[in-house]
Amino acid sequence: MNTTALQGLKVLDLSRVLAGPWASQLLGDLGADVVKVERPGAGDDTRSWGPPWVPTAEGTPSRQAAYFQCANRNKRSIAIDMATPEGQALIRELAAQADVVLENFKVGGLKAYGLDWESLKALNPRLVYCSITGFGQEGPYAHRAGYDFLIQGMGGLMSLTGRADHEEGAGPQKVGVALVDIMTGLYATIGVLAALRHRDATGEGQHIDLALLDVQVAALANQAANYLTSGVAPKRMGNAHPNIVPxxxxxxxxxxxxxxxxxxxxxxxxxxxxxxxxxxxxxxxxxxxxxxxxxxxxxxxxxxxxxxxxxxxxxxxxxxxxxxxxxxxRLNEVFADPQVLARGLKVDMPHPQFGSVPLVANPIRLSATPVQYRVAPPTLDEHGAAVLRDWLGR
Incomplete structure (x- = not known):
């Protein structure tokens, strides 16, 4: 098997739900050793965001949501109680060995635990620390929690999505997937790779401040340019394009x-x-x-x-x-499409509990360091002992 692009990179993932896990999954797909820290007993919130539930090898529901599977392959799970001094100390030990930390807690939420950027930088000056929040580290909304649906509305996307005002069924409409979370995960990955490049050149880590609202506004693309150029706010046009006909x-x-x-x-x-x-x-x-x-x-x-x-x-x-x-x-037609089949966009990964899980392939095709599907989305604390052995020598 060819060497992966990020082989040897250690990522400590303190994030949950989608934006952060999407970034860490992408880093894992590219070869990084991603350790996902989860709450004992419950784990990532999305483990319970069902139905649908992934069936066990015997065909019975597992109470593990399909949602969790979409963003958590190529990671190892360790359960640590962050609310305890012992858990905080263990995470600091892991962070001291990490190249990257990803987190999506509220602004200042990790400072009380000694797991914020300043605290971990003192332990590991080469650390790249990426914080994902709804509104960023400063500004009048910095203290607010951010959710994809909320940001699609606040960031203007819903004002552009949906039927025009004069049409039946008119009104603002969100996109059918959590697109802001996905885009934020992609921007986070780009930011991490840029910070690692700088770290490798200078020896210095840095903090990445990434906000869902910032990402949404940046992704307005030509619609934002249309407004900033003309002063006229674009309106919903259904499936029509503001600049091209037909x-x-x-x-x-x-x-x-x-x-x-x-x-x-x-x-x-x-x-x-x-x-x-x-x-x-x-x-x-x-x-x-x-x-x-x-x-x-x-x-x-x-x-x-x-x-x-x-x-x-x-x-x-x-x-x-x-x-x-x-x-x-429809999605049944998508996954039966000859081009989708030819590109191998559905992959099945062996799983110790489920037999196998069907997942969507990573779309990045690297000729020399291709994506590898090494680890299926983990069960909670599946790799706790192995992580302590590999990272801390215990």
């Missing part, structure tokens, strides 16, 4: 499809397939700015055309013409 869902004879036309050449090809080549030369539709300006005229014309064929017929014809398009799949 770039949305359209009805077909037996369902729906997505058209993602990104330039005028692709639009002309679509018009030819649709039997309306005149649209491509119509001054109202010939260029993307014109199509954006005349969206209200063009979209009804396209809808009248798209309902004349099935989704499969449209996709076959448009793919032959080089026009970006696709179906709107």
């Amino acid at each position: 770039y949305q869902d359209f009805p077909t004879a037996d369902g729906d499809m997505i058209l993602a036309i990104g330039n005028d050449g692709q639009f002309a090809k679509f018009c030819a397939v649709a039997g309306h080549p005149e649209w491509a030369t119509d001054e109202r539709f010939a260029t993307n700015p014109a199509r954006v300006a005349n969206r209200a005229v063009l979209i009804p014309l396209l809808r009248q055309a798209t309902v004349m064929r099935s989704t499969a017929e449209w996709i076959a014809a448009l793919e032959d013409a080089g026009v970006p398009c696709g179906p709107i799949n």
Whole structure:
């Protein structure tokens, strides 16, 4: 087996739920030895966030939630009571051996335990310490707890997601997964790797202050740029795009499809397939700015055309013409898709209690140091004795 990219790196994971565990799972996928510290008896909150529950090897419910499995592979679990002096001392010993500490407690929450950045830096000056909070280490909201749903609302994402105000079913809508937590986990991983690069060059660790709200605002991307440039707050547009037309869902004879036309050449090809080549030369539709300006005229014309064929017929014809398009799949269709199967996006990992657990593969493909699936999401305190032996020589 090839060497992993982060082989030899020790990560002490004091985080729970999703944003922090997503980051530590990614570091584990890349080869780091990730030790997950959990509460005795209960563990990470997401262990009980079911149903659905992962079935045991005998097929009976285990009372271990599928949610926990999604963010905790390639980690070793140790149960430590952080509320006791003995538990705090043990975590400090582990932190003294760690390269990275991840935590997502409220601001100042770990100081009373002697597990905050300043305390652990004194023990281990080379430590990279990443704090994930809802609102950051300072500011008027710093003391507040942060949750993905809350941040999607406060950070503007829900003002952009959902049907337009004049449409039936209009109203703000959250994204169907905890996207802010996921993005924060990715930013945390990037920050950790950057801090490690600096540490390796200088010998100095550092503190990473990462806030869910900051991540959400940063991820507004073109919508934020549109507002900052124009002073006009974007509104909900359903599945339509504020800057590109046509770039949305359209009805077909037996369902729906997505058209993602990104330039005028692709639009002309679509018009030819649709039997309306005149649209491509119509001054109202010939260029993307014109199509954006005349969206209200063009979209009804396209809808009248798209309902004349099935989704499969449209996709076959448009793919032959080089026009970006696709179906709107349910998850059963996603995991049966030939491309998803070819890319191996579902992996099964052996598990001592469940026989095996189905998981989604890491999408990073490294040619020299590929991701390895070494350890299934652990049972609570599964590796306590091994961690003490490997990290502390006990």
